[in-house]
Amino acid sequence: MNHLSEEQLILHYYGEEDDGVAAERHLGECEACRALYGSVQRTLNVVDSLPVPERDAEYGERVWKRIEHRLPARRGVRWVWALPAPWRWAAAGAAFAALLAAAFLAGRSYPRQPAQLAADPQAGERILLVAVGDYLERSQMVLIELANARAPGALDISSEQERAMDLVSENRLYRQTAGHTGDAAVASVLDELERVLLDITHAPSRLSPGELEKLRQRLEAEGILFKIRVLGSNVRNQEGQTL
Amino acid sequence: MELTDSAIVTKARLGDTDAFRALVERHSRPLFRLAFRMTGNQQDAEDVVQESFLRAWRQLGRFDERASFGTWLYRIATNCSLDVVRSRKRRSADSEVEDPVFALPSGDPTPERVAMSGEVRERVAEAMDELSAPERTAFVLRHFEGMRIEDVSRVLGCQPGAAKHSVFRAVQKLRRALEPLVSGAR
Numbered sequence: 001m002n003h004l005s006e007e008q009l010i011l012h013y014y015g016e017e018d019d020g021v022a023a024e025r026h027l028g029e030c031e032a033c034r035a036l037y038g039s040v041q042r043t044l045n046v047v048d049s050l051p052v053p054e055r056d057a058e059y060g061e062r063v064w065k066r067i068e069h070r071l072p073a074r075r076g077v078r079w080v081w082a083l084p085a086p087w088r089w090a091a092a093g094a095a096f097a098a099l100l101a102a103a104f105l106a107g108r109s110y111p112r113q114p115a116q117l118a119a120d121p122q123a124g125e126r127i128l129l130v131a132v133g134d135y136l137e138r139s140q141m142v143l144i145e146l147a148n149a150r151a152p153g154a155l156d157i158s159s160e161q162e163r164a165m166d167l168v169s170e171n172r173l174y175r176q177t178a179g180h181t182g183d184a185a186v187a188s189v190l191d192e193l194e195r196v197l198l199d200i201t202h203a204p205s206r207l208s209p210g211e212l213e214k215l216r217q218r219l220e221a222e223g224i225l226f227k228i229r230v231l232g233s234n235v236r237n238q239e240g241q242t243l
Numbered sequence: 244m245e246l247t248d249s250a251i252v253t254k255a256r257l258g259d260t261d262a263f264r265a266l267v268e269r270h271s272r273p274l275f276r277l278a279f280r281m282t283g284n285q286q287d288a289e290d291v292v293q294e295s296f297l298r299a300w301r302q303l304g305r306f307d308e309r310a311s312f313g314t315w316l317y318r319i320a321t322n323c324s325l326d327v328v329r330s331r332k333r334r335s336a337d338s339e340v341e342d343p344v345f346a347l348p349s350g351d352p353t354p355e356r357v358a359m360s361g362e363v364r365e366r367v368a369e370a371m372d373e374l375s376a377p378e379r380t381a382f383v384l385r386h387f388e389g390m391r392i393e394d395v396s397r398v399l400g401c402q403p404g405a406a407k408h409s410v411f412r413a414v415q416k417l418r419r420a421l422e423p424l425v426s427g428a429r
Contacts, residue, residue: 010414011407014385016392042425043418044386047367053285055275060268067267067293071260071300162322162400165302169294169326201302 004033009040132186133235135174139167139193142200146212154206161205164197171197248312256303263303267296270313274320280383281324282331283368291327295320311397317388318398321380328376363424370420374413377401381409382417 004012004026011017012024027034142163175190246265254262271292278291298319299306306315374382377399384395385406396406 006415006418007411010411014392014410039418039422039425040414043421044414046363046421046425047371047386047417050364050367052276052279055272059275060271063271063292063296064264064267067296068260068264070293070297071263161305165298166322166326168301169298169323170330172294173330198301201305205305 003030004037006036006040009033009037012037013040013044132174132190135167135170135190136235138163139197142167142197146200154208155212156206157200158205161201164200168194168197168201249308252303252306252308252312255300256306256308263296263300266299266312270316271296273313274316277317277320277383277388278324280387281321281379282327283371287324287327287331291320291323294323298323314394314397317384318400321384321398325376325380328379366421366424370417373420374416377405377409378413378416381406382413385410 004023008017008023012020012027017023027037142160146157146160171190171194175187175194179187248266248269251262251265255266274292274295275288278288278295279285282288282291295316299316302319306312371379380399381395384390384398385392390398392407392410393403395410396403399406399409
């Protein structure tokens with residue numbers, strides 16, 4: 001039998017190899033493989049001993065108390081997706097338009113609003129700007145991909161939905177930070193964006209070519225992506241000025 | 244008789260918050276363990292647990308009831324954990340504050356804590372932090388959670404071959420990083 005590869009030894013350690021008996025027999029006969037296997041074992045044993053704090057039996061109850069009041073009403077989202085498709089897209093279009101209007105206004109007013117930070121205003125403002133700029137860029141990418149998507153049949157947007165879901169979670173952190181630093185305009189934009197992203201995550205995971213085309217035309221006609229780019233650019237410029 | 248996850252999820256999807264509460268109480272502890280392994284920080288792990296359940300509640304309408312609720316929830320929690328780690332790295336790069344990845348919880352010394360104190364702990368933390376997001380996730384699920392690679396791939400949403408390679412790369416990186424340490428401890 002040839003020497004066992006590192007991959008085979010790793011699988012052997014986890015008991016997931018195809019032929020464990022043959023691997024064991026080879027290890028008994030081959031000193032080189034035994035030495036390599038010993039190294040894998042020692043490494044994983046060291047990693048394995050990192051302690052994890054235990055949680056008691058009431059932990060789940062405490063988690064529930066912390067999140068209970070934060071559970072959004074699911075009925076509020078459902079009504080949108082109960083609408084016929086054309087109305088659904090009309091609602092989504094209105095949400096996009098509202099978002100962009102808020103984003104555009106925020107982009108115009110943002111540079112004139114001083115951040116209110118206690119300790120180091122400039123550093124705090126820069127961190128927020130970097131985070132918001134990066135976040136806007138990634139949000140924009142999701143919208144661009146949806147706007148530019150082409151498919152002969154129904155399009156699976158589950159990957160964009162996954163990313164939108166991640167962005168929603170991130171949004172909360174930035175929105176709270178913006179709130180704490182007194183950037184009400186940015187907080188408002190992020191709040192609006194969160195709602196749009198939430199609508200995307202709750203959409204059906206497959207869109208018909210017609211639904212997709214309507215979305216694309218609306219995004220183009222309203223120049224939505226251009227306006228988001230302007231806002232992102234304003235944030236980046238402002239970020240540069242704080243350096 | 245205790246209801247299965249599947250039966251409880253069916254009720255929760257209809258907006259039954261008591262049913263969702265049962266899921267939260269059932270899955271919080273394993274989810275915390277996973278989140279701590281992923282983030283290495285108690286406070287972050289607490290946040291991940293809460294955020295995961297909030298996301299799960301929002302996404303319940305999209306959950307395929309033929310799938311395992313636990314696997315689905317793990318997938319959400321790993322994504323939340325990676326968000327936290329990425330966000331922390333960005334903040335850390337900005338403020339040059341020490342990254343608390345794998346900082347150990349405070350408390351009385353235990354044999355494990357003593358064994359893992361000082362340089363060893365630090366080196367393991369650094370080595371774990373060098374893993375890419377898929378490597379770290381696949382490794383935590385396979386090594387600490389004891390999942391078969393087939394199940395790891397379901398959580399990651401990838402092919403088993405890809406999950407297997409992420410585990411390989413993670414172990415190889417850890418071995419190369421920790422080899423001087425473990426060979427010295429023989």
